[in-house]
Amino acid sequence: MTVDVDDEEKTWWRSPLLRTSLAGLTLQNPVLAASGTFGYGIEYGGLVDVTKLGGICTKGVSIDPWPGNRPPRLAETPAGMLNAIGLQNPGAAAFAEDYLSWLAEQTPAVVVNIVGRTIEEYSAVAAFLDRKAGIDALEINISCPNIKKGGLSFGTDPQAAAAVVKAVRRVTSLPLIAKLTPNVTDITQIACAVEAAGADAVSLINTITGMIIDVNRRRPLLANVFGGLSGPAIMPVALRMVWQVYEAVKIPIIGMGGITSAHDALQFIMAGARAVAVGSATFRRPDTMVEVVRGLYDYCREQRTSIAALVGVAHGGAH
Amino acid sequence: MCQDDNKRQFITRITSHRQLTRDIWELRCDLPSGMLSASPGQFVMIEVSPSLQPFLRRPFSIAYRQPAPSGKGEEFAVIYRVVGEGTRRLKSLSPGDEVNIIGPLGRGFTWPRRDDRRPVLIGGGLGVPPLLFLAQRMVASGVVPQFFAGFTRADQAVGLDMLSELGVVPVVATDDGSLGRRGLVTELLPDPPPGDLCVYSCGPLPMLQAVASWCRTGRIPCEVSLENRMACGVGACLGCAWPAAVPESHDRDSRRYVLICKDGPVFAAEEVFAFDR
Ligand SMILES: Cc1cc2nc3c(=O)[nH]c(=O)nc-3n(C[C@H](O)[C@H](O)[C@H](O)COP(=O)(O)OP(=O)(O)OC[C@H]3O[C@@H](n4cnc5c(N)ncnc54)[C@H](O)[C@@H]3O)c2cc1C
Ligand SMILES: Cc1cc2nc3c(=O)[nH]c(=O)nc-3n(C[C@H](O)[C@H](O)[C@H](O)COP(=O)(O)O)c2cc1C
Ligand code: FES
Numbered sequence: 040m041t042v043d044v045d046d047e048e049k050t051w052w053r054s055p056l057l058r059t060s061l062a063g064l065t066l067q068n069p070v071l072a073a074s075g076t077f078g079y080g081i082e083y084g085g086l087v088d089v090t091k092l093g094g095i096c097t098k099g100v101s102i103d104p105w106p107g108n109r110p111p112r113l114a115e116t117p118a119g120m121l122n123a124i125g126l127q128n129p130g131a132a133a134f135a136e137d138y139l140s141w142l143a144e145q146t147p148a149v150v151v152n153i154v155g156r157t158i159e160e161y162s163a164v165a166a167f168l169d170r171k172a173g174i175d176a177l178e179i180n181i182s183c184p185n186i187k188k189g190g191l192s193f194g195t196d197p198q199a200a201a202a203v204v205k206a207v208r209r210v211t212s213l214p215l216i217a218k219l220t221p222n223v224t225d226i227t228q229i230a231c232a233v234e235a236a237g238a239d240a241v242s243l244i245n246t247i248t249g250m251i252i253d254v255n256r257r258r259p260l261l262a263n264v265f266g267g268l269s270g271p272a273i274m275p276v277a278l279r280m281v282w283q284v285y286e287a288v289k290i291p292i293i294g295m296g297g298i299t300s301a302h303d304a305l306q307f308i309m310a311g312a313r314a315v316a317v318g319s320a321t322f323r324r325p326d327t328m329v330e331v332v333r334g335l336y337d338y339c340r341e342q343r344t345s346i347a348a349l350v351g352v353a354h355g356g357a358h
Numbered sequence: 359m360c361q362d363d364n365k366r367q368f369i370t371r372i373t374s375h376r377q378l379t380r381d382i383w384e385l386r387c388d389l390p391s392g393m394l395s396a397s398p399g400q401f402v403m404i405e406v407s408p409s410l411q412p413f414l415r416r417p418f419s420i421a422y423r424q425p426a427p428s429g430k431g432e433e434f435a436v437i438y439r440v441v442g443e444g445t446r447r448l449k450s451l452s453p454g455d456e457v458n459i460i461g462p463l464g465r466g467f468t469w470p471r472r473d474d475r476r477p478v479l480i481g482g483g484l485g486v487p488p489l490l491f492l493a494q495r496m497v498a499s500g501v502v503p504q505f506f507a508g509f510t511r512a513d514q515a516v517g518l519d520m521l522s523e524l525g526v527v528p529v530v531a532t533d534d535g536s537l538g539r540r541g542l543v544t545e546l547l548p549d550p551p552p553g554d555l556c557v558y559s560c561g562p563l564p565m566l567q568a569v570a571s572w573c574r575t576g577r578i579p580c581e582v583s584l585e586n587r588m589a590c591g592v593g594a595c596l597g598c599a600w601p602a603a604v605p606e607s608h609d610r611d612s613r614r615y616v617l618i619c620k621d622g623p624v625f626a627a628e629e630v631f632a633f634d635r
Contacts, residue, residue, distance in 0.1 A: 078594035082620075085365050086460065086592065098596070106614040113587040113597035118410050120589060124596045127615065271410050299410065322414060322589040323405065325367060325460070 052091035052332050056339040059093070059346050061291035061313045062214035062239035064175055066093040066148055069346050070304065070332045073295050073318030074099060074152035074178060074218070075124065076269075079138035080145065086325040091332055093314060094148035096242075097134070099180050101154045102163040104130035109262040114251045119270025119297070120319055121249055123263035126154050126183065131167045143173025150216065152178045153207075156186045162206045169211035176214040179207055181233075182222075182245045194220035194245070197232035204236035216293065219243040219284075221273075226280045227287035234288045241284060242293035242316065244277045270319040271297040278310050285311025285351055299327060301334020308346060309353035364395045365463055365592060372455050373426065373433050379513050381440045382484070383449055387457060389423060389432040396420055396434065398492035399466025399560075399583055399624040403591040404436070405458040406447040415460065416444045417588050417619075419560075421487035422494050422520060437487040437516055463591050464623050467492050467558050467581055470499055475556035475579070477503040480569050482543060482561025483510065486517045488583055489560055497524045505529070508543025508565065512536035544568040551576030559583070570627035580627040586618040593620030603632045 047054050057068035071094040077083060080095045089095065107127025114121045128134065134151075142149045151174050155161035161179065168174055181194035181203050193199040204217055217233035219226055221244040230241050246267025253260040277296025284292055294312030298304050299320040307315045320327040339345055368390040375385050389396070403415035418436040426433045440449050451457065469477075469492060477496055481489040486507050496503045505528040509515045515537055521528050529546055530538030539546060544565060551557075553576055559569045560583035573580035586598040599615035600622070616622065616629065 076590075076595060078592075078596075082590075082592050082594040086367055098594075107596060107599060109601070110599050110615075111587055112599060113589055113595075115412060115414050115587075118413055120413060122589070122595070122597055124599075127596045127599065270413050319413070319589070322591075322595060323410075324458075325592075 051336045052329070054336055054339075056345040057093075057332065057336055059313050061293065062176055062216055064148055064214055066314060067146065068093040068332050068335070069308065069312075069314040070328050070335070071096055071147075071150065071293065071314055071316040072321065072328060073316035074180065076318040076321050079134070079142060081138065081141050083321070083325055087321075088329055090146045091329045092147040093332070094150055094175070095142065095145070096150040096152050096178050096316060097138075097142070098128055099126045099152045099154035100128050100131050100134045100164060100168070101126065102131050102160050102167060104128065104133065105154075111260060111262055112266075114260045114266065116249070116251060116268065116270075117272060119268055119272035120322075121251055121261060121266030121268055122246065123261045123266040125263065128154075131164050135168070135171050139171060139173055148175040149173060150176045150178050152180050152218065154180045154183045155203075156183060158203055158206045161203050162210050165207040165213075166210040169213060174213060176216055176239075177207065177211065178216040178218050178242060179203060179238075180218045180245070182218065182220040192220055192222065194229060195223050197228050200229050201232040201236035204233045204238050208237040214239045216240040216242050218245055219280075220245045221276060221280055221296075222248050227283050230284045230288045234290050238290060240291045240293060241288065242295065243284060244273070244280050244296045247273055247276065269297070271299055273297045274303060278306055281307055281312050282310040282354075285354065298331065299323075301331045301338060304331050304335060305338060305349070308349050309351070311351040311354065313350050364392075365460060366390075366392045367458065367460050368392060369456050369458055372451055372453050372457060374453050375451060378437065378516050382437065382514070382516055383440065384421070384435055384437045385448065385451070386433045386435045387459070388426065389434045391431065393434070393462050394432075396423065396462035397466045398469065398495055399488055400462040400464050401591075401623060402436070402459045402461035403463060403588070404448065406444040412444045412447070414589055415591065416448070417463075417585075417591055419488035419583070419623075420462070420491055421517075422491045437484065439484050460591060464619055465621065467583075467624050469495055471556060473556075475554055476552075477501060478506070478555050478557045479503050480506045480543060480547070480557060480559040480561070480565075481517075482508045482565040483514065484516070485559070485561030485565070485583070489558065490517045490520050492558055493521065493524055493526050497526065502526060506531075506543050506546060508532070508561065509537065510534070542568075544572065547572055551578055553578060557581070566627075567631060570631045573627060581624050582627050582630065583624045584618050584622055584630065588619055591619045593617050600630060603628060603630055
């Protein structure tokens, strides 16, 4: 690849070395904001230079407003945190009216994360968003509890996961990313099921179910009892799952779980991720994503390689 | 969507760090020029450790601002109690060390006001520090507030020297009577409350609730500062949600919660406390 080095230095975040494609989208670089950790983007105004990101995954959006869980919703744990937000969001109409125009004006790809309690709710929100301009892809959060199945997550049952993806596929032509939950015995089964159902990409991992007890009150600390574990503590688990899914499916992978540095992101890319998302690390250091982009750029320059050439290299041989 | 873009991440330098009581410390740092808009009731998120443990930043109210001893610019103070791992790490920092902060965050106290109500500040324990900053601003605008301060014991009292510098004479109560009157600070409030007051309060939840109901009996405006566990501090994670008292008063999204970090930490009492009607 021949590129003008000086010019490239000035615009490192959109260097051709960093370009990546997935689900029919071309991203200027492979670093996305993970859903639920970056609000609708505007919340981090002044703290993050969003023009330098590859993409923004929004907080989950449902067809109707969801109030979310009772507090306390957060707890800190060793090298990570638990959250039980309960997918609080203002609903698709308010999202589109209040946030979408700002998002659509930004450089990064706009990925809207969608949630539902029934298959009909997933289809309804996807159909609604399909008619809106400024959205580059939908990320289906299949970790939501299925109220018709006693609250069991769609994402833990290959058939239910496939059914959600199929239903959404029917109502939209937008690229579809299925966001997988790690709270399963064999994540490759779910990955294969959503691939067969028409997902254009998968993103993983969502948070790992955990809990914490307040020994002074002798009660669970979170009002919801259980919460989702995120942050550096989960990275080895996330990496293992990306590795397994890479060997099981052909569709691209967005890898996430505990990334705090370019070094972490490189591990996900080498395990098979075409893009990565940074979540909880943004809370600690809002500029983490931009630092990761810069670190990936430096690595590619020093090693005379590109992101595209690094995807899955740790597996050896051809994919 | 309107967006307050004053918040930034700064690396600032510690100018002094001293122990006020057995477990309470006062940290002063250079006030970054980008934080000149910081007003009473607002807070900062401090990164307490350069390593990944503890993982999250810690929220602390701005206790006051003052000219820097160097004569150049200003410094701001945070007064905190050592309660766990994060504050233990904070305690180990020394003057000259750099700290990574995000601020100024949140919505502070309403001051100056459009009316000429007489301000009363009511603080409990570590709720006193943010009210020092407010008192500072009031005195600067020519209004000397009434100040009620409650502590568990005399050796837990903070901010009294600052108040006397400002010419504010506080009414003090301690649980054990070791300083000021014995009992709860709320027991010292005049009953019924004079109708021309406006009240600003920060402290433990039961105290805030007592203050809010007292204000309600006199139909006087009351602002309270709340705390909750936080991850982002900027309204992105939705982790610091607090039940809103009057859901109808919010947008058509009919949400039932307010965010302490973004909608607060200072609220009109009726936004967050439900009263029997
Ligand atoms: C807006 C705001 C302003 C505050 N201002 C002050 C102040 O001026 N002085 C002061 O001493 N304290 C203040 N606090 C409380 C302070 O943030 C906590 O005492 C501190 O986070 C405890 O951290 P730790 O690691 O030492 O304790 P741990 O108990 O080990 O902390 C564990 C986790 O719980 C969180 N946590 C624990 N207690 C609180 C609490 N009361 N509020 C919010 N999060 C908590 C911590 O941030 C951390 O994530 C404020 C809190 C908020 C929300
Ligand atoms: C506070 C919080 C809220 C989240 N909300 C969502 C959500 O709405 N939809 C979703 O698919 N994932 C959500 N996630 C999961 C993250 O997108 C991500 O998959 C996970 O946190 C792992 O990445 P991390 O370790 O970098 O945070 C949330 C995570 C956190 C910490
Ligand atoms: S702490 Fe994240 S929304 Fe308030």
